[in-house]
Amino acid sequence: MHYRQFFFAAVGAAHVSALCPHFAAQRTAAEHILQQKQHIRVARATDDYSGMDSYGDVMTDIAALLTDSQSSWPADFGNYGPFMIRLAWHCSGSYRTSDGRGGCAGARIRFGPEADWEDNANLDQARKPLESVKEKYGDDLSWGDLIVLTGNVAIESMGGPSLNFCGGRVDAEDGLESVPLGPSTYQEELASCEVNGQCEAPLGPTTIGLIYVNPEGPMGIPDSVGSAADIRSSFGRMGMNDRETVALIGGGHAFGKAHGACKSPPCGSGAMEGKGPNTFTSGFEGAWTNNPTKWDNAYFNNLVTYNWTKVDGPGGHVQWEAEELPGLMMLTSDIALINDEYYLPLVMEFATDQDALDKAFSDAWYKLTSRDMGPAARCKGDKVLYPPALFQNPLPKSQSDNVDFEEVNKMIKEIMYTESNALRPDRNAKGEPYYGAYFVTLAYQCASTFRTTDYSGGCNGASIRFQPQKFWPRNIDLDKVMDVLRPVEKQFKDLSWADLIVAAGHAALVDAGGLDLQFKGGRSDAINGDYAATSELRDYYLNPMIANEDNANVMGLTAEEFVALAARPRSASHEHTLGYVGSYTGNPSVLSNEYFQLLLNEDWVLVSDLENGYKAKSKGLYMEDYDLALLDDPDMKAAVEKFAMDEDAFMQAFTSAWEYLMNADRFA
Ligand code: HEM
Incomplete structure (x- = not known):
């Protein structure tokens, strides 16, 4: 109308x-x-x-x-x-x-x-x-x-x-x-x-x-x-x-x-x-x-x-x-x-x-x-309700002071390259088993529920372990990624799942892109997922460009930051499980600006109405409609063009956007 x-x-x-x-x-x-x-x-x-x-x-x-x-x-x-x-x-x-x-x-x-x-x-x-x-x-x-x-x-x-x-x-x-x-x-x-x-x-x-x-x-x-x-x-x-x-x-x-x-x-x-x-x-x-x-x-x-x-x-x-x-x-x-x-x-x-x-x-x-x-x-002032109400998603006190995160990091890295019975790994360029892209996906799915509109969601609390998030279509199999990480959780008794999930994504990104990312522990685990973000926003929006714009807004990301994060490594195995016909890259263990070059230079054709997926004519690579829709919003398109030309600018934008998102939900 x-x-x-x-x-x-x-x-x-x-x-x-x-x-x-x-x-x-x-x-x-x-x-x-x-x-x-x-x-x-x-x-x-x-x-x-x-x-x-x-x-x-x-x-x-x-x-x-x-x-x-x-x-x-x-x-x-x-x-x-x-x-x-x-x-x-x-x-x-x-x-x-x-x-x-x-x-x-x-x-x-x-x-x-x-x-x-x-x-x-x-x-x-x-x-x-x-x-x-x-x-x-x-x-x-x-x-x-x-x-x-x-x-x-x-x-x-x-x-x-x-x-x-x-x-x-x-x-x-x-x-x-x-x-x-x-x-x-x-x-x-x-x-x-x-x-x-x-x-x-x-x-x-x-x-x-x-x-x-x-x-x-x-x-x-x-x-x-x-x-x-x-x-x-x-x-x-x-x-x-x-x-x-x-x-x-x-x-x-x-x-x-x-x-x-x-x-x-x-x-x-x-x-x-x-x-x-x-x-x-x-x-x-x-x-x-x-x-x-x-x-x-x-x-x-x-x-x-x-x-x-x-x-x-x-x-x-x-x-x-x-x-x-x-x-x-x-x-x-x-x-x-x-x-x-x-x-x-x-x-x-x-x-x-x-x-x-x-x-x-x-x-x-x-x-x-x-x-x-x-x-x-x-909340400020002398009339704040104490103890907090359930709707304020109170979390237990973090025990992270007792955790040696360097040791955690070492163990995560080992696990990243070791085949686990819990889940079929990706393969890196050398053909080795590789879970790094899965770790990035888990951390992103966990943290990207954050809403700057009402400060809810985020990975603090690790509500992704519980319903409803556990059953969101995009989170299929992420419980198995947690199973891959479970030996780390067992080894460090005061380590929260929330810190572990963020640390695993962090370790994978440092490995894949040599990023200088800062990790800050101190998250704790909720006892259920009732009070975390209540919906998968994307479900509401029929138009992928609007969905991208709105998700960026709600998360508190600029167009550039949102676009940078879209190039995060994706697990080819996970994309298959989700029903997609492929991934945008053959090598999930590298963080680079290849994503933007492919987005701009390949000839993408719609392959399935059901999944809204696009295939590159020449290479058989796969993108989702959300990826292609980055080119429909003028600000996002400008960022795609900039990052395709300038890998350093991409790495910088990715680093700051990732650090923001992983810590946006921490207020204490
Ligand atoms: C006044 C409707 C819920 C507090 C009114 C008025 C309407 C109305 C039509 C008259 C406004 C005017 O002509 O001045 C509704 C409806 C509600 C609802 C349809 C929900 C189904 C609430 C709630 C509160 C509230 C939840 C507060 C907790 C008031 C107060 C007035 C008022 C205090 C009087 C205002 C005055 O005296 O100037 N409401 N209301 N209402 N409403 Fe509600």
Whole structure:
């Protein structure tokens, strides 16, 4: 679909037309972003990040402004708290597990495209009172930290449970990293949404421009059963289970109200036009409880106590009213929670057990707001949860100080040239058994799960030993490579698999290319693979050029670095096992720039639709579509041409890219 068509479909379909007057502004912002597509790059994990040792003073300042209502945007019930909670939730709730994008780190909610999402209507007004705090603390306090912390202070100050805070978010300079979240042509290329309102992974929400689901029901139809399915699907893509989902929705809607004072905004007239009681945000109108500035479980009580019926709200949307107690409101997405066999028992539990709600909500809130921050070692401040939560992928302490890595290296080298019963080796130029290319493949597959978007994945933890990674198609037989290495693991009792895998790749590369690579031990092993990178990104993308661009972005590699790593030695035996008809080189034991010369100079023909493989006409060598696609992206093609001419430049780029990737997941 053409971008312009898509844009209107995306914003116009299904949902509330709250932002119709803003179409023009949205379009300009999105088009501006498109022009900059080339510059979309996720900041590297190793970039400096900010944070404070203590957030007490900031919290005091925030608490004071919450109840200081300003005539420019009067606070409902004299308290900006609920509005601020919505800001923190929408800032964080863009996070998706598929590729780790979104989340409040970066605070890109301040810029297009996120700022223009219809779900984020009026949230610029919530940021205004925070400007003075931001100014006071300057660079020590990022907008990302300020927004999340304000959500915490709001909840606590209205009587909510005490909350943890993982500080240290770094602000983005613009909204470019959110362009893949849409609406944009780049998002269309990366992951299109066939029917807006029914978007699927890797996208997070059902509807682009909404945080999760359409409040009125699927595609705007007030069907609470269908809404429950939408909620489970989209909250699942955020990494939330049923308990977390119910606690978050009901905990959030313990506070505040929806705004939809009239059918055609701006509502009201005079000085109060469009604000205070005349505010139009979502187009729904009313509060969920009688005490919207007090934390309690009334939301859950109300859901199970009253009979809820559909009514047309003053803002022109279907909402639900209690027959016994007019004045209170529920959204179709709230009613969904009592029309689902798994959500209902949780609603009942929270309606009768305040402590259970307190605990479930505070845990889920921490996950919601911290998930994109990665391992706990990245959290700053005096309110960091300890011990870390499971979603932070805590690893046991490394014992590597007791390991003599020179000896490990010696043993790996020996094993590299010794035939093992575990796996058929490659042959080097002399015809000797050779496992080096397998070692490189294992290390690369282990480490390339790293995502700089949410600092997850990587080889630290060696999650490649467990499902799901163990069963990824490209990882077939890599358990056997580990069997080849097992004698080393047995010999050194404090050596982790993670260090061994990286050390083996390292030894092979030093051997194959004479590289001056630095090895740093200190990794440890996870006890299962549950919390590592959750998906093989490539599966999402149909176009190999887009897959290459996006994988590079998510890993935090430049185009040059990504291209350099593509020339890593590959095991011919492994390629055969994967079903390919051959390898790009006859000699897997040498690291050189031959790959780039072949890529440019051979005449490649498609040999199998199934495997998307290409064969060189003259030599019978084999490349994948991902290899050939390097020539489709201008930056990547330039790197291929450069490396084909200049082997030193290739070796340098390979060395720095490899060292980066092998260590990108280490924060302690
Ligand atoms: C307000 C929908 C989940 C916190 C609203 C509004 C809608 C909505 C339509 C009214 C906005 C306005 O007109 O001002 C949804 C849907 C959800 C969801 C469809 C998921 C299925 C959550 C979660 C939280 C939350 C998880 C926080 C943990 C709030 C708060 C308000 C609000 C505090 C009141 C804001 C104010 O008073 O200005 N929500 N919400 N919501 N939401 Fe949600």
